[in-house]
Amino acid sequence: MLGKLDWSAIPFDQPIPLVAGAVVLVAILAVLIWVVVKGHLPYLWHEWITSVDHKRIGVMYILLASVMLLRGGSDAIMMRLQQAVAYQSQGYLPPEHYNQIFSAHGTIMIFFTAMPFVIGLMNLIVPLQLGVRDVAFPTLNSVGFWLTATGALLVNISLVVGEFARTGWLAFPPLSELSYSPGVGVDYYAWSLQISGVGTLVAGINLVTTVLKLRTKGMNYLRMPMFCWTTLASNLLIVAAFPILTATLAMLLLDRYLGFHFFTNEAGGNVMMFMNLIWAWGHPEVYILVLPAFGIFSEVVSTFSGKALFGYRSMVLATMAICVISFMVWLHHFFTMGAGPDVNAIFGIASMIIAIPTGVKIYNWLFTMYGGRIRFATPMLWAVGFMVTFIIGGLTGVLVAVPPADFMLHNSMFLVAHFHNVIIGGVLFGAFAGFEYWFPKAFGFRLDERWGKAAFWFTFLGFYVTFIPLYVAGMLGMTRRMQHYDVAAWRPWMFVAAAGMAVLSIGVICQIVQLVVSIRNREALRDRTGDPWDGRSLEWATSSPPPVFNFAFHPDVRGEDAYWDMKAAAQQQSLDHAAPEYHDIEMPRNSPTGFICAFFATIMGFALIWHIWWMVILGGIGAFATFVVFAWRDHDEYVIPAAEVAAIDRINLEERRSLVSMAGAL
Amino acid sequence: MSMTATAGRAHADPHHIGLVVEHPGPASKRIVTAYGFWVFLLSDIVMFSCFFAAYAVLSGQTAGGPSGSEIFEQRNVAIETVCLLLSSFTCGMASIAADVRNRFWFYLGMTVTCVLGLIFLTIEFREFADLVARGYGPSRSAFLTSFFSLVGCHGLHVSAGVLWLLTMMAQVFAKGFRADVLRRMMCFALFWHALDIVWVGVFSVVYLLGSAV
Numbered sequence: 055m056l057g058k059l060d061w062s063a064i065p066f067d068q069p070i071p072l073v074a075g076a077v078v079l080v081a082i083l084a085v086l087i088w089v090v091v092k093g094h095l096p097y098l099w100h101e102w103i104t105s106v107d108h109k110r111i112g113v114m115y116i117l118l119a120s121v122m123l124l125r126g127g128s129d130a131i132m133m134r135l136q137q138a139v140a141y142q143s144q145g146y147l148p149p150e151h152y153n154q155i156f157s158a159h160g161t162i163m164i165f166f167t168a169m170p171f172v173i174g175l176m177n178l179i180v181p182l183q184l185g186v187r188d189v190a191f192p193t194l195n196s197v198g199f200w201l202t203a204t205g206a207l208l209v210n211i212s213l214v215v216g217e218f219a220r221t222g223w224l225a226f227p228p229l230s231e232l233s234y235s236p237g238v239g240v241d242y243y244a245w246s247l248q249i250s251g252v253g254t255l256v257a258g259i260n261l262v263t264t265v266l267k268l269r270t271k272g273m274n275y276l277r278m279p280m281f282c283w284t285t286l287a288s289n290l291l292i293v294a295a296f297p298i299l300t301a302t303l304a305m306l307l308l309d310r311y312l313g314f315h316f317f318t319n320e321a322g323g324n325v326m327m328f329m330n331l332i333w334a335w336g337h338p339e340v341y342i343l344v345l346p347a348f349g350i351f352s353e354v355v356s357t358f359s360g361k362a363l364f365g366y367r368s369m370v371l372a373t374m375a376i377c378v379i380s381f382m383v384w385l386h387h388f389f390t391m392g393a394g395p396d397v398n399a400i401f402g403i404a405s406m407i408i409a410i411p412t413g414v415k416i417y418n419w420l421f422t423m424y425g426g427r428i429r430f431a432t433p434m435l436w437a438v439g440f441m442v443t444f445i446i447g448g449l450t451g452v453l454v455a456v457p458p459a460d461f462m463l464h465n466s467m468f469l470v471a472h473f474h475n476v477i478i479g480g481v482l483f484g485a486f487a488g489f490e491y492w493f494p495k496a497f498g499f500r501l502d503e504r505w506g507k508a509a510f511w512f513t514f515l516g517f518y519v520t521f522i523p524l525y526v527a528g529m530l531g532m533t534r535r536m537q538h539y540d541v542a543a544w545r546p547w548m549f550v551a552a553a554g555m556a557v558l559s560i561g562v563i564c565q566i567v568q569l570v571v572s573i574r575n576r577e578a579l580r581d582r583t584g585d586p587w588d589g590r591s592l593e594w595a596t597s598s599p600p601p602v603f604n605f606a607f608h609p610d611v612r613g614e615d616a617y618w619d620m621k622a623a624a625q626q627q628s629l630d631h632a633a634p635e636y637h638d639i640e641m642p643r644n645s646p647t648g649f650i651c652a653f654f655a656t657i658m659g660f661a662l663i664w665h666i667w668w669m670v671i672l673g674g675i676g677a678f679a680t681f682v683v684f685a686w687r688d689h690d691e692y693v694i695p696a697a698e699v700a701a702i703d704r705i706n707l708e709e710r711r712s713l714v715s716m717a718g719a720l
Numbered sequence: 721m722s723m724t725a726t727a728g729r730a731h732a733d734p735h736h737i738g739l740v741v742e743h744p745g746p747a748s749k750r751i752v753t754a755y756g757f758w759v760f761l762l763s764d765i766v767m768f769s770c771f772f773a774a775y776a777v778l779s780g781q782t783a784g785g786p787s788g789s790e791i792f793e794q795r796n797v798a799i800e801t802v803c804l805l806l807s808s809f810t811c812g813m814a815s816i817a818a819d820v821r822n823r824f825w826f827y828l829g830m831t832v833t834c835v836l837g838l839i840f841l842t843i844e845f846r847e848f849a850d851l852v853a854r855g856y857g858p859s860r861s862a863f864l865t866s867f868f869s870l871v872g873c874h875g876l877h878v879s880a881g882v883l884w885l886l887t888m889m890a891q892v893f894a895k896g897f898r899a900d901v902l903r904r905m906m907c908f909a910l911f912w913h914a915l916d917i918v919w920v921g922v923f924s925v926v927y928l929l930g931s932a933v
Contacts, residue, residue, distance in 0.1 A: 190752050255763060263756040271745040293763045301770035308869060313859035315783075316774060316869075322781025322862030331770060608745060682887060685904070686894075 057665035058238065063216045068151065074128075075214035104644040106192035107602055108177050111199050113496055115174025116489065118199075122166040122206055127562060129159035131555055134520070138552035140538035141545045152537040153220035154239065158209065160223025161243060164339070165250055166206040168477065171485040172346040173202075173257050176285045179492055180261060182593035182600060183279045185270030185609040185616070188642060190263035191256075193684070196648030198256035204652045205250025208659050212242040216663070219243035222535065224336065225306065227317035227328050232310045240310065241663040244303045249655050251300050258292030261285055270592070272611035276370070279591040280356075280363055283370050284349030287377040288342050294381070295338035302331040329391060333384040341380040343477070345373060347484025348415055351437045354487050355419045357587050358434035359426030362615050365418040372411035372418075379408045389460045398457040405455035409448060416441060431587070432506035436487035439514045440479055447475030450525070468528025471521045478517055486513075486565075494586045498598045499576040505568030513561030519554030523547035582709045590618040597706040603639045603694060606703035636700040640691045647684045651677060750903055757907040761914045764877075768918050771870040772925060779930065781862035788867070788930025791856060793847070797927045800843050801919065804878075807836035808916045815909045821897045830889050833912070837882045844875050867926065874922055877915050884908055 065071055089095055102110055132155055136145045147155065181189055189195050212218040219239040221230045230240045265286040269278070306328070308314040315323040356363040363369060385393060385401040393401075419441060428434065450472040454460045463469055486509075494500045527547045532539065572579055585594040595617045596605055613619055658673030660666075747755070779788065814829030848868065851857065858868035888908050891901050 186746055190756055259756055259759045259763065262759050263752060267747040267752045267755050269743055269746065272742045274741070274743045293759055294766055297763045297767035298770050301767045301774075305774065305869065308858075308865070314865040314869065315781075315859065315862040316778070316865055318862075321783040321860070321865075322778060323865075324777055324781070324862065327774060327777050331773070611743075678883070685887065685891065688895075690900070 055666075057661070057667070059215075059664040059666065063238075064214060065217070070132075070147075070151070071213050078210070078213075100644065103649050104196075104646045106188075106196050106642050106645055106648075108181050108189045108192065108195060109496065109600065111195050112174045112176075112178030115170045115177060115199055115202070118203055118206060119167050119169075119171035119174060119485070122162050122170070124562075125210065126159050126162040126167055127559070129155045129162070131559065133159065134548075134552045134555040137536065137539075137548045140536075141542070141548075142538070142540050144538055147537070149537045150217075150220060153535075154218045156535050157219045157222055157225075157239075157243070158212075161219075161247070162206075162209060163477075164223065164343075165247060166202070166209065168343045168481050168485070169250075169254060170202055170206075172288070172343060172481070173254070173261075175350065175485065175488045175492065176261055176281075176288075176346055177257070178496060179488075179593055180264060180282055180285050181268070182495070182596065182604055183282050183591050184265065184268060184273055185592045185595075185605060185611065186264075186268045187604050187639070189260050190268055191260045192642040193645050193647055193690075194256050195260050196645065197651050198253040198260065198648075200648040200652030201253030201256070201655055202250045204655045204659065205246040205253070207656060208242060208246035208249070208663070211660070212239070216242065224332055226332075227306065227309070227325050228319050230306060230310075231318055233318075238663050240306075244307050244310075245659045245662055248300060248303055248307075249659050251296055251303070254292060255296045255300070258289040258296065261289040262293055265289070270605075270608045270611060273616070274611075276367065277611055277614050277616065279349075280352035280366070280369055280373075281346070281349035281591075283373050284345040284352075287373045288345040290377060291338045291342045291345075291380065295335045295342065298331060298335040299339075302328065302335065305331075326391065329388050330384070333387045334381070336387065337384040338380045340473075340477070341376055343481045344484070345376065347440075347481050347488075348373070350484045350488040350491070351419060351440060352415075353591065354433045354437045354491055355422050356615075357491075357589050358429045358431060358437075359423045360429075360588070361422055361426040362590070362618075363418065364421035364424075365414075366614060368414055369418050372414040375411040376408060379404065379411075383408060386455055386460070389457045390464045395457075402455050402457045402460075406452055409452055409455075412448060416445065431490075432501070432503055432510060433487045433491035433587075435507060435510045436483045436490065439510065440483040440487070443479030443483065443514075443517065444476060447472060447479050450475060463528060465534055466528040467524045467532045467534055470534045471524035471528060474521050474524075478521075486510075491587070492593070494581040495584075495593055495598050495600070497576075498581055499572065499579040500581055500586055502568050502572045502575065502579070505564055505571055509561050509564035509568055511561075512557055512564055516554050516557030516559070516561050519557055520551050521554070523550040523554070527551075584706060584710070585617075590615040592616050595620065597702075597709075601699075601702045603641055603699065606636060606639075606699050607634065636696040636703065638696050639694045639699055641694060643690050643692050645684065645687075645690075647680060650680045654680065749899075750906070753903045754906055754910070757910055761910060764914070765918065768870075768873065768921070771866070771873050772921065775866040775870045775926065778862040778866040783861035783863075785861040785864060786856055787863065788926070789932070791851060792927050792931050794927070794931060796843050796847060797923065800840050801923055803836045803840040803843075804916055804919050807833045807840070808913055810836065811909055811912045815905065818892070818897060818902060818905045823892070826892060827889065830885060834882060834885050834889075837878055837885070841875060841878055841882070844871065848872070870926065871922060874915065874918055877918070881908075881912055881915060884911070 089098060102114065105111065132147065133152070136147045136152060139145045145152075177189065177195065181187070209218065216238040219225055219230070219235070219242065221235060221240060221243070225240055225243055228234055265278070265282055305314070305316040309316050309318055309323075315321040317323050317325050317328045319325070352363055352369065383401055383405045385397065386405045389398050389402070419437070430438075450468070454463050454469060454472060490501055490506055524547070527544050530541070530543050530547075532541070532544045581598045584597040584600075586598070587594070592605075592609055592611075593600075595609060609616065609620075654673045654676035658670055658677065661669035661673060746752075810829050810832040814826050814833060817823075817825035817829055851864075856864055858865045885908065888901075888905055891904070895901050
């Protein structure tokens with residue numbers, strides 16, 4: 055009846071996951087009860103859960119990412135503590151639990167923190183920067199988000215029902231095959247990634263189509279803000295790379311469920327094929343994450359330097375070059391696995407070549423700052439901190455791209471330090487910069503600068519104290535993923551890293567405090583003009599938060615830095631053109647399709663993991679029915695009358711005029 | 721305003737390489753939908769290419785089991801191919817009928833497409849069932865694993881296509897040739913033709929090359 059599921063799935067003998075699970079459960083229940091008692095449920099349902107507004111969906115993506123950042127972060131703290139105490143002892147985490155923790159940490163941080171964070175920011179900002187009213191496929195957008203949430207939910211269910219994979223975040227066979235991982239851990243891993251992978255693919259298709267087909271009048275390709283370009287590149291990579299992940303995991307699942315022989319040791323299966331396939335997705339994946347961050351830094355550096363981006367066209371070229379070359383370097387993840395010197399040399403050189411466009415970008419940012427009137431607001435601090443940190447991470451990357459060096463450093467703590475160096479220093483700093491920079495746009499008030507700066511400095515310093523020791527430990531021969539060790543020389547470095555983790559945690563706490571303080575002081579921090587940073591691109595040309603239709607008129611773009619040009623023109627002409635003629639606006643209607651789809655996907659995923667076949671069929675039928683019902687609807691749009699548009703737009707225009715006249719007076 | 725226009729233009733084209741053609745604005749719904757679906761099809765083809773790659777890697781790994789030339793039946797594959805190619809034609813006829821809003825030819829085209837698709841699926845299913853009955857199931861060898869997966873993946877796509885086809889007919893029956901129904905019909909036709917292209921790959925790589933060995 056319930057497949058493999060019985061009471062032994064609940065880890066009663068392991069206090070840590072049980073207590074953690076109980077705390078999370080209580081927290082979720084408390085929030086739910088609070089929502090119901092306070093009567094917020096209808097509001098949540100109508101304004102958020104069923105919303106197809108790209109801004110709302112973007113915010114929900116970022117919320118999901120933030121929650122999962124805390125989950126992945128707790129895993130990190132546990133690992134640092136374990137390695138600090140596990141010198142010639144078992145520490146406090148048994149091996150099978152420790153293995154689950156590092157696997158979950160990697161999976162969560164990449165798929166459910168970094169991905170939702172950058173996809174959320176792209177969703178929130180790109181249509182605004184392009185001067186349009188929505189993304190190409192609003193309902194699919196909602197489906198994509200909710201499927202991502204389903205994946206995250208399944209990973210977290212594994213904490214208390216059953217177990218998570220013990221295979222590392224990429225589940226290499228033959229370890230991940232049924233003979234060596236007979237439990238449900240790998241199934242949790244694979245199904246949550248399959249489901250959220252579909253969500254990511256949907257988001258990718260949506261954003262590619264949005265950038266290529268939905269741009270306002272005059273928004274030629276070479277006038278798009280840098281963030282739109284990096285969004286395009288990143289989502290092209292999603293469309294080209296995520297199907298590879300889907301296919302690879304499907305093969306692994308077929309091996310595990312139906313006795314196929316893709317990656318087994320018997321009957322001619324080929325383990326190296328998994329390596330090649332998974333890294334043909336895995337390497338582009340790191341650029342999927344970091345390219346949007348590059349876009350954010352481009353926007354931030356140019357805004358806070360008060361200058362147009364230096365070398366815009368070279369930046370576009372560098373972005374697209376990275377987009378293409380990122381598909382030609384995957385083999386550097388397994389130089390040691392017998393490809394031979396010729397192949398290794400080619401991939402080593404390709405990996406070094408990809409550092410060139412990245413270098414171009416760094417110089418462009420530096421030259422943008424050069425001679426600018428720089429304001430060191432919080433987003434700018436993250437950007438400068440990124441430049442320093444990312445250069446170090448990039449250089450150690452070039453080091454491990456040299457095959458002979460890689461033979462020494464492969465799978466060592468040096469590698470761990472390297473990829474944290476680029477992912478934290480690149481992606482996470484970028485996500486935080488974007489969060490601080492666009493928060494006022496999303497919510498209509500700025501974030502507290504003092505707490506923001508404190509958060510930056512603690513995170514920045516904490517990062518170095520945590521990860522530089524890992525480089526050293528790697529040089530001293532420490533391999534990754536060690537549950538305990540007997541080498542005395544590594545121990546002090548593990549202590550320092552644990553201390554660094556504490557500093558990093560203070561940074562995270564500062565960020566939470568910043569949010570609380572800012573919400574409390576929101577009246578004082580209110581952004582009335584919609585342009586709190588003296589911005590340059592079109593998202594600042596509408597109010598904060600933007601009306602549901604974003605723009606009363608499709609803006610007419612005449613060059614790069616569209617909004618900057620508009621402001622300059624307005625100052626000369628005092629903006630008092632005749633009252634514009636407003637028109638009715640058609641907007642997509644809210645739809646519960648995404649939520650219901652995810653509901654059935656959750657049921658199906660859980661049933662597949664536990665081999666509850668009747669429930670799988672039920673979930674499948676439910677999902678198909680949802681699609682048919684969705685396809686059957688007659689009215690998918692509603693009309694906002696011109697008078698209402700006019701009323702909303704006039705308020706914003708008044709604020710903006712007073713701003714311009716003030717600037718003129720100065 | 722004319723001042724900004726010149727200033728903007730100068731900024732966009734600092735070296736005066738050529739006249740900047742102004743982007744006309746957001747595309748129509750029809751174009752956006754079809755374009756997005758094209759992008760999806762490309763991603764689907766990337767997924768197929770992984771299974772093709774797996775087949776190429778594993779096709780020699782028979783582990784003492786049968787090789788392709790021992791199990792492939794040219795006649796069945798030829799019938800399957802003819803069915804699919806014909807169904808692409810009838811699907812095209814149905815699309816034209818939808819464009820000129822002719823219900824009779826639309827239903828006829830779709831019905832024939834559906835029947836041809838079902839014949840294809842039946843032959844494929846019988847081929848699979850026969851192989852499994854002879855002990856040559858997908859867990860027999862890595863070659864059979866990759867064969868079943870690649871051909872089966874295409875078969876699953878065709879099955880989904882048949883479900884979608886029936887939904888489209890029901891939609892036209894209930895809603896008529898509404899703009900959104902026509903957009904979906906266009907996507908369906910793209911999907912069906914794409915499956916045909918993938919089949920040409922399967923036919924060549926699996927059955928033609930495999931029989932020669």
